[in-house]
Amino acid sequence: MQTADVLVIGGGITGSSTALGLMRKGAGKVVILDEQLKSQRLSRGNFGLTWFMCKGAGYPGYSLWCRKAAVAWPEYAEILEDASGYNIELDWTGGAVHAFGQEELDGFARSVETIREGCSSKGIDYPVEVLDRQQFAELMPKMTLGEDVAGGMYTKEQGHVNPLRLLGAVRSCFQKLGGVYHGADGAREIIPQSNGTVLVKTTTETYECRKLVIAAGHGSSRLTAALGEKLNIYPQRGQLMVSARCERKLDIPLLAVRQTQDGTYLLGLSTENTALDSGVTAEAMKSQAANAVRIFPELANLNWVRGWGAIRVMTPDGGPIYSKIPGHENISVLALHSGVSLAPLHTEVIAPWILGETTDNQVSEFSNGRFHA
Incomplete structure (x- = not known):
């Protein structure tokens, strides 16, 4: 024993x-x-997102918990890297969520205000901005936004890592x-x-x-x-897609699209109820690709080389x-x-x-x- x-x-x-x-x-x-x-x-x-934005709308306690984690992340990463010798590829450049159309952008503004009030009542900040199309585009000067993007949400206090x-x-x-x-x-x-x-x-x-x-x-x-x-x-499947390596142009991760330090783009915004089946489907990949191309049309020209699925652990x-x-x-x-x-x-x-x-x-x-x- x-x-x-x-x-x-x-x-x-x-x-x-x-x-x-x-x-x-x-x-x-x-x-x-x-x-x-x-x-x-x-x-x-x-x-691989180190994220607090959007989390906990209608659930202030979860918003607060995620915000506490984000505040701790830069020091946490530094300690891990020093102790392990690993480069975990943390880019603490902020994070953004796109909005298709003014109605969705207005919804973002209401959500941000609700979560900000909840965090404020607990004595913690919620540093998220709602940006119009021009402001949003200025975050990513090397990329060209699709015509459907009306703006988005942004915070400078989150990022992404290599999981x-x-x-x-x-x-x-x-x-x-x-x-x-x-x-x-x-x-x-x-x-x-x-x-x-x-x-x-x-x-x-x-x-x-x-x-x-x-x-x-x-x-x-x-x-x-x-x-x-x-x-x-309960289980919820998410599918991801990865491109071949190319020039690094997207410094800020979006909820749907990010670019890694080695130049590959990742797409990852799908939800499916498939029990514990972690496979991939052409339907989900087409949907993710179409969404990504609406945000950044140039992504349609890349060589997408692999897709995979993973099963999230979700609570009610x-x-x-x-x-x-x-x-x-x-x-x-x-x-x-x-x-x-x-x-x-x-x-x-x-x-x-x-x-x-x-x-x-x-x-x-x-x-x-x-x-x-």
């Missing part, structure tokens, strides 16, 4: 960034188990601090013990731990159900789930979309919360129990 002070089931960005925080807090022996199922590899298939390099950097930092990572070893059964420990049976081993963290994406539902807790998440209100399993306070579950954007908070806030040391009272508002009312 293997032992651990804290066992983390799930080695994606959420599980790994939380495990890193546990090591920094001196939690003892921390072990990550990562099964790496194809349908659960969202950390390798996402768009693969981010995942590598977080895991490297975790292991350099003494953390243990086991790939291709998935949890099969969780057995709470009368002495307060938890047994976890995997495909190859049995582990005993003092605290357990379940951060296994859609694999978490099966594990929590066996403990009597229905996890309120869009916010994350950070929750203790009722009757088992030493078992925590983390389930969410936006693992890249929220990574700093998972390291700096959620890890202490797991250990019972957090001072951020907002975590409690993201309990899975909010959906049971």
Whole structure:
């Protein structure tokens, strides 16, 4: 039998960034188990935005949470790069969302004001501007806007990263601090013990731990159900497309289009209800391409070389789930979309919360129990 002070089931960005925080807090022996199922590899298939804009309209608590993460991102990236030696390719150049037509632009203005008021009531800023077409075009002087673009939203306090390099950097930092990572070893059964420990049976081993963290994406539902807790998440597929490398012209990422440091363009604004099917479809790729060309007509001339799908972990209100399993306070579950954007908070806030040391009272508002009312 293997032992651990804290066992983390799930080695994606959420599980790994939380495990890193546990090591920094001196939690003892921390072990990550990562099964790496194809349908659960969202950390390798996402768009890479470090984003707070647009998140939490009608849900001020989530807006505030995302804003806190954005504020923390530049320093978080610097610490990761210094400690790991990885360049995670953070471009902190801002971020934008296009509007097709004046009606959509006016809707943006109303949404920004609503979220700004909610953040202000919590004592935090919401630095988002609504720009007309000329102002929007000036953000991207090397690109030509399509005639349907009326303007958009913009903030200078967000950006984008290479999610693969981010995942590598977080895991490297975790292991350099003494953390243990086991790939291709998935949890099969969780057995709470009368002495307060938890047994976890995997495909190859049995582990005993003092605290357990379940951060296994859609694999978490099966594990929590066996403990009597229905996890309120559902799958949503997103598809992405990537071009061949070309001249770097787009310095600011848009929600639908971004250009990486190596010159490739990425398209990534699709939502489909397909259960756990992470495949690609010509229909979704055509829709994404048409949308991107409406924003920047020159994208129609590029060589698009690959597409892939990934399964988002979504909750009914869009916010994350950070929750203790009722009757088992030493078992925590983390389930969410936006693992890249929220990574700093998972390291700096959620890890202490797991250990019972957090001072951020907002975590409690993201309990899975909010959906049971």
